[in-house]
Amino acid sequence: xxxxxxxxxxxxxxxxxxxxxxxxxxxxxxxxxxxxxxxxxxxxxxxxxxxxxxxxxxxxxxxxxxxxxxxxxxxxxxxxxxxxxxxxxxxxxxxxxxxxxxxxxxxxxxxxxxxxxxxxxxxxxxxxxxxxxxxxxxxxxxxxxxxxxxxxxxxxxxxxxxxxxxxxxxxxxxxxxxxxxxxxxxxxxxxxxxxxxxxxxxxxxxxxxxxxxxxxxxxxxxxxxxxxxxxxxxxxxxxxxxxxxxxxxxxxxxxxxxxxxxxxxxxxxxxxxxxxxxxxxxxxxxxxxxxx
Amino acid sequence: xxxxxxxxxxxxxxxxxxxxxxxxxxxxxxxxxxxxxxxxxxxxxxxxxxxxxxxxxxxxxxxxxxxxxxxxxxxxxxxxxxxxxxxxxxxxxxxxxxxxxxxxxxxxxxxxxxxxxxxxxxxxxxxxxxxxxxxxxxxxxxxxxxxxxxxxxxxxxxxxxxxxxxxxxxxxxxxxxxxxxxxxxxxxxxxxxxxxxxxxxxxxxxxxxxxxxxxxxxxxxxxxxxxxxxxxxxxxxxxxxxxxxxxxxxxxxxxxxxxxxxxxxxxxxxxxxxxxxxxxxxxxxxxxxxxxxxxxxxxxxxxxxxxxxxxxxxxxxxxxxxxxxxxxxxxxxxxxxxxxxxxxxxxxxxxxxxxxxxxxxxxxxxxxxxxxxxxxxxxxxxxxxxxxxxxxxxxxxxxxxxxxxxxxxxxxxxxxxxxxxxxxxxxxxxxxxxxxxxxxxxxxxxxxxxxxxxxxxxxxxxxxxxxxxxxxxxxxxxxxxxxxxxxxxxxxxxxxxxxxxxxxxxxxxxxxxxxxxxxxxxxxxxxxxxxxxxxxxxxxxxxxxxxxxxxx
Ligand code: SF4
Numbered sequence: 001x002x003x004x005x006x007x008x009x010x011x012x013x014x015x016x017x018x019x020x021x022x023x024x025x026x027x028x029x030x031x032x033x034x035x036x037x038x039x040x041x042x043x044x045x046x047x048x049x050x051x052x053x054x055x056x057x058x059x060x061x062x063x064x065x066x067x068x069x070x071x072x073x074x075x076x077x078x079x080x081x082x083x084x085x086x087x088x089x090x091x092x093x094x095x096x097x098x099x100x101x102x103x104x105x106x107x108x109x110x111x112x113x114x115x116x117x118x119x120x121x122x123x124x125x126x127x128x129x130x131x132x133x134x135x136x137x138x139x140x141x142x143x144x145x146x147x148x149x150x151x152x153x154x155x156x157x158x159x160x161x162x163x164x165x166x167x168x169x170x171x172x173x174x175x176x177x178x179x180x181x182x183x184x185x186x187x188x189x190x191x192x193x194x195x196x197x198x199x200x201x202x203x204x205x206x207x208x209x210x211x212x213x214x215x216x217x218x219x220x221x222x223x224x225x226x227x228x229x230x231x232x233x234x235x236x237x238x239x240x241x242x243x244x245x246x247x248x249x250x251x252x253x254x255x256x257x258x259x260x261x262x263x264x265x266x267x268x269x270x271x272x273x274x275x276x277x278x279x280x281x282x283x284x285x286x287x288x289x290x291x292x
Numbered sequence: 293x294x295x296x297x298x299x300x301x302x303x304x305x306x307x308x309x310x311x312x313x314x315x316x317x318x319x320x321x322x323x324x325x326x327x328x329x330x331x332x333x334x335x336x337x338x339x340x341x342x343x344x345x346x347x348x349x350x351x352x353x354x355x356x357x358x359x360x361x362x363x364x365x366x367x368x369x370x371x372x373x374x375x376x377x378x379x380x381x382x383x384x385x386x387x388x389x390x391x392x393x394x395x396x397x398x399x400x401x402x403x404x405x406x407x408x409x410x411x412x413x414x415x416x417x418x419x420x421x422x423x424x425x426x427x428x429x430x431x432x433x434x435x436x437x438x439x440x441x442x443x444x445x446x447x448x449x450x451x452x453x454x455x456x457x458x459x460x461x462x463x464x465x466x467x468x469x470x471x472x473x474x475x476x477x478x479x480x481x482x483x484x485x486x487x488x489x490x491x492x493x494x495x496x497x498x499x500x501x502x503x504x505x506x507x508x509x510x511x512x513x514x515x516x517x518x519x520x521x522x523x524x525x526x527x528x529x530x531x532x533x534x535x536x537x538x539x540x541x542x543x544x545x546x547x548x549x550x551x552x553x554x555x556x557x558x559x560x561x562x563x564x565x566x567x568x569x570x571x572x573x574x575x576x577x578x579x580x581x582x583x584x585x586x587x588x589x590x591x592x593x594x595x596x597x598x599x600x601x602x603x604x605x606x607x608x609x610x611x612x613x614x615x616x617x618x619x620x621x622x623x624x625x626x627x628x629x630x631x632x633x634x635x636x637x638x639x640x641x642x643x644x645x646x647x648x649x650x651x652x653x654x655x656x657x658x659x660x661x662x663x664x665x666x667x668x669x670x671x672x673x674x675x676x677x678x679x680x681x682x683x684x685x686x687x688x689x690x691x692x693x694x695x696x697x698x699x700x701x702x703x704x705x706x707x708x709x710x711x712x713x714x715x716x717x718x719x720x721x722x723x724x725x726x727x728x729x730x731x732x733x734x735x736x737x738x739x740x741x742x743x744x745x746x747x748x749x750x751x752x753x754x755x756x757x758x759x760x761x762x763x764x765x766x767x768x769x770x771x772x773x774x775x776x777x778x779x780x781x782x783x784x785x786x787x788x789x790x791x792x793x794x795x796x797x798x799x800x801x802x803x804x805x806x807x808x809x810x811x812x813x814x815x816x817x818x819x820x821x822x823x824x825x826x827x828x829x830x831x832x833x834x835x836x837x838x839x840x841x842x843x844x
Contacts, residue, residue, distance in 0.1 A: 087536020
């Protein structure tokens with residue numbers, strides 16, 4: 001952490017020259033720009049060099065962000081960004097690893113990895129672009145689509161109830177849980193910064209507008225409100241707040257940080273192994289002696 | 293006596309594997325080369341477990357059908373192996389459990405009661421009896437127990453063993469050979485040490501027979517060997533975590549069996565497209581699906597050669613004994629990093645879980661295979677198109693430009709592209725890399741020849757069948773030709789090895805002749821198949837009988 005005093009590259013370079021192909025009005029733009037600002041501000045205020053950030057994406061509209069942001073990245077595969085991100089962090093704990101995943105990507109295909117990353121308190125940040133529909137495969141239901149949602153694979157409407165990701169993350173052991181909304185830019189940026197600075201598994205559920213397949217702007221604008229005055233170290237309060245809205249009803253939708261606790265981080269026990277005191281040949285021969 | 297076969301059997305949960313390794317260690321201390329085959333059903337308690345330990349003056353790796361000495365912990369052990377008991381087989385048995393046998397009874401129950409010893413020390417009484425019957429000096433047994441039994445249990449085990457020793461007569465005398473002892477290891481352990489020697493930083497694995505013991509071994513020695521050992525939620529997580537570790541500069545391996553590798557193939561393709569190095573130790577067992585989980589097989593060859601969608605180079609090596617396992621595990625890891633490809637070390641239950649004396653100095657000098665790193669001056673491009681197809685590596689945060697790895701088709705900087713010429717260009721770059729790998733492998737011994745050099749008949753085999761084939765070939769005066777490298781296949785070396793051969797017999801642990809199929813794909817003919825697919829490796833006797841039918 002010695003060279004974190006230097007601010008790294010200027011933030012102006014953070015958007016890559018890759019051609020942007022998101023639909024006009026897509027909520028992904030908000031996430032991209034608030035993340036860009038969050039990284040730039042963290043570089044500025046905390047002295048984290050930009051080259052210490054690594055972003056990992058899954059597959060879906062959200063994943064293109066790995067191309068669009070000009071930082072270290074691994075554009076991974078559907079549902080698998082989280083174990084990959086965990087591996088990166090384990091290899092080099094000085095890196096700040098941020099995972100961008102979609103709701104179909106991480107709540108369907110990759111759910112086991114998400115739950116386990118929370119369970120083990122992997123020191124990564126997971127940002128879910130939850131537009132509650134499959135965008136890139138043109139409009140099928142996802143695990144968070146509301147009850148009755150009519151998608152291209154379910155024209156009569158789904159008869160499954162959506163999962164509540166915040167509730168799931170809390171009971172899985174996530175140590176930072178928050179929710180943002182792509183039309184509330186400033187709080188979104190703040191949430192990103194808080195999540196990245198959190199030591200341990202941080203989870204940000206972003207209610208993201210899909211302009212083409214599921215535009216929930218009006219509904220969200222009516223229902224959202226800012227969480228205030230809760231004790232973010234109180235698990236029961238966090239859980240109660242997470243249950244206020246069930247992803248189908250017209251209940252109010254709390255935005256902000258629900259839970260923020262410091263717990264031992266996955267991988268800490270490996271740090272002492274980095275100091276290798278003898279050659280590999282010597283180490284191997286020493287172990288062999290035990291089997292003679 | 294030039295060689296000796298010992299069988300010890302009892303119920304699962306009675307520590308037969310440990311007892312077998314102790315017997316192997318006793319022979320080792322007398323200067324013999326040993327091999328131990330461990331047979332166990334997928335049960336935690338009950339059933340029938342047995343270990344066959346064969347000791348000889350020369351290096352071996354297969355069993356014989358009959359035993360010189362049989363150590364029976366229960367009646368089942370006698371009844372199941374009547375065909376393996378000869379008139380002169382020395383039988384030492386637990387007279388409390390075995391009701392019908394001829395041989396040398398040991399009243400284990402009484403010994404344990406009188407010594408106030410726990411049930412788990414039963415084996416020590418039998419091993420004591422074995423040592424006496426085989427004329428092995430008491431001091432050798434104490435030496436071996438000192439290294440194999442934890443200190444706080446040493447005294448009680450020695451007391452029980454002594455009682456067993458005194459209860460048996462000396463029937464034969466196994467002469468010490470006066471050679472230094474060698475470590476006795478399993479194939480899994482040799483693979484683990486080889487990987488560490490080759491530069492391993494991290495092992496990631498989800499337990500699956502027959503490579504769980506590789507996971508356990510490195511976990512147990514993580515501090516001694518400075519390796520991180522991680523057991524994630526499933527094999528999909530294993531592979532992806534490994535790729536993340538590699539992206540950030542950690543040399544990483546995974547281990548599994550066919551079923552786990554099924555789940556890993558998605559990540560294997562990602563390794564291929566993103567050019568991320570990963571080394572996979574795959575221990576074969578019978579399939580499809582769960583198959584016969586604790587037995588052996590050689591039926592995943594074509595799966596391994598073809599796993600993953602799309603076209604990308606891979607290195608596949610199949611070691612045949614511990615020295616090869618050690619050497620090639622180190623080399624496979626090195627090649628994975630030099631060429632940024634998946635390396636697969638294909639093994640099977642026989643070799644992975646079998647016990648063998650291991651001679652590290654006979655495994656050959658491990659070559660240096662340094663990865664190609666970026667110069668740190670030019671703006672970094674993860675997939676820079678080079679003549680040899682190898683794009684130099686850099687890891688965050690030490691890079692002159694962002695390190696952008698990609699599962700999509702990409703340009704040199706790592707940005708997604710679907711442009712025809714860029715897609716084709718990158719595929720060609722990867723194929724150039726495959727060519728470079730092929731060229732480098734020409735300098736390695738990719739095909740091994742043993743047996744009678746000029747013979748017109750060749751046994752061809754792979755992996756753990758090496759040992760049985762070499763022994764059987766000596767009887768028939770034929771040669772044994774065995775590929776070590778399976779991908780990219782060493783066509784030139786194979787052709788040279790087969791010069792003068794007019795009849796080719798493939799010996800394999802599968803039902804369809806997978807090596808024969810690969811040879812045919814490369815334009816080489818195989819005349820006969822000698823196959824075994826019941827989950828057990830060939831014994832030397834059985835292979836000799838089967839070969840006699842073919843060779844005459
Ligand atoms: S389909 Fe929806 S999520 Fe995808 S880019 Fe278009 S608006 Fe955005």
